[in-house]
Amino acid sequence: MEHTSRRLARCSVALLCLMTASVSPAAEGRYVLGIRTGMMVEEAEALIARARPGSHKETVRNHAGKPLGFRYTDTDDPEKRLGKTQIVLGIGNGGRIWFVGQAQNFEVGERPDYATLQKSLLDKYGSPTMPGPAHPPAGYLRIKYGILWSFDAQNKPVPGGPRHFLSADPCLEAFAGDNYSQTWGTHIIVPRRTGGQCGMAISASVSFDAETQRVAAFSVTITDATALYADPVYGEESRQFADKQKKLEKEALGGQRVEL
Numbered sequence: 001m002e003h004t005s006r007r008l009a010r011c012s013v014a015l016l017c018l019m020t021a022s023v024s025p026a027a028e029g030r031y032v033l034g035i036r037t038g039m040m041v042e043e044a045e046a047l048i049a050r051a052r053p054g055s056h057k058e059t060v061r062n063h064a065g066k067p068l069g070f071r072y073t074d075t076d077d078p079e080k081r082l083g084k085t086q087i088v089l090g091i092g093n094g095g096r097i098w099f100v101g102q103a104q105n106f107e108v109g110e111r112p113d114y115a116t117l118q119k120s121l122l123d124k125y126g127s128p129t130m131p132g133p134a135h136p137p138a139g140y141l142r143i144k145y146g147i148l149w150s151f152d153a154q155n156k157p158v159p160g161g162p163r164h165f166l167s168a169d170p171c172l173e174a175f176a177g178d179n180y181s182q183t184w185g186t187h188i189i190v191p192r193r194t195g196g197q198c199g200m201a202i203s204a205s206v207s208f209d210a211e212t213q214r215v216a217a218f219s220v221t222i223t224d225a226t227a228l229y230a231d232p233v234y235g236e237e238s239r240q241f242a243d244k245q246k247k248l249e250k251e252a253l254g255g256q257r258v259e260l
Contacts, residue, residue, distance in 0.1 A: 030125070030200065030222055033087065035100045037200070037224035041070075041091050044100070048072050048087055060088065060180055063192060066233065069099070071180060088180045088188045090223075092231040099228070101188035101221035103181040111214035114206075121204050121220075125149050129160035129169060132206065144186070148175055149202035153226065156199075173238075174201035174225045185217030191228065193238035198225035 030036065034047040048055060055072040062068040069091040074084050090099030106112070114135065122128070130148040150158035150171035158169060177191035185207040194201070200223065207217045229235045 030202065032100045032102045032220050032222055035087075035089070035097065037097050037100060037222055037227060039097050041089060041095050041097060044089055044097055052085060052087065055085075055087070062190075062234070063178055068180075068190065068234075069097075071182075073182065084183065086181055086183050086188065088190065090190055090228075090234070092227055092234055096227070098224045098231065098234070099190055099221065101180070101190070101219060103183035103186045103188050103217070103219040105183045105185055105217040106215065111209070111212070111216060114208055114213055114215055117206065117215050117218060121147060125202055125204075126157060129158045129171075131160070132204075144205065144207040147204040147206070150174075150198065151200040151202075153197050153199045170195055170197035171199075171201040171225060173241075174198050174223050174228070175203055181219060183217060183219070186219040188219050188221055190221075191223055191225075193235075193241055194223070194225040194228050195238070196229055196242055198229075201225055 033051050035044045052072060052074055055074055058071050058073070060068050060071045069089040072087040072089075074086070084105050086103045088099070088101045089097050092098045118132070126149065128147045129150040130146070132145045132147045148160075148169075148171075150160070150169050152158055152170055158171065160169070171194065174191045174194040175189065177189045179187040180190050181188035186205050189203065191201070202223075203219075203221050205219045206215060208215045229238045
């Protein structure tokens with residue numbers, strides 16, 4: 001009989017174990033392990049218990065020391081550190097989730113090929129705003145890269161590709177923040193703030209061994225940027241930053257506007 005962890009590993013990579021629910025077509029594929037932003041934390045924990053039974057739960061805090069949400073780590077490690085699999089939830093006003101991230105590390109014999117993971121990600125989340133390489137670059141023993149999907153305030157994908165300019169991305173700030181992963185080879189970045197024009201930001205981080213063309217670790221994160229911006233606690237920094245930017249723009253114009 002195939003080992004349970006091996007089945008879970010393959011299931012995580014193919015992203016086929018994820019459960020669906022009744023949602024709008026635009027957001028149909030935007031979930032991780034069945035967990036969608038906007039869910040209540042109790043719903044998410046039921047899905048985690050099903051996918052990762054026996055996970056160790058701990059509170060995580062943001063850079064200001066305030067409780068941010070929870071991290072769930074598999075119990076392969078007796079001290080519950082450097083887990084093979086981790087899930088992080090960012091929980092906002094009313095107990096609703098505005099962030100979900102999953103990190104997965106693979107044993108040598110379980111590592112999927114790069115093409116399989118890449119196809120799964122693109123099939124799941126669509127054409128990325130910032131794509132990764134088409135194939136693993138040669139000449140490196142290990143390399144890590146990211147794929148980004150940005151959605152504007154109207155929930156429409158932000159076009160990108162090779163000619164995409166980062167300065168034009170409304171979700172750029174939502175891809176920067178603090179790492180909450182203890183899983184070797186990858187990270188789970190929870191943003192500190194976001195802009196008011198970003199609706200949702202999805203990121204994938206892939207670490208692979210170019211010598212064997214196999215994926216050593218990967219992570220996927222989803223941020224509901226609209227909920228983050230509006231949250232009374234976690235959105236304060238975003239709103240303060242937006243006000244500061246507006247003030248700087250006004251000062252750059254000398255307090256004057258030109259009517260056209």
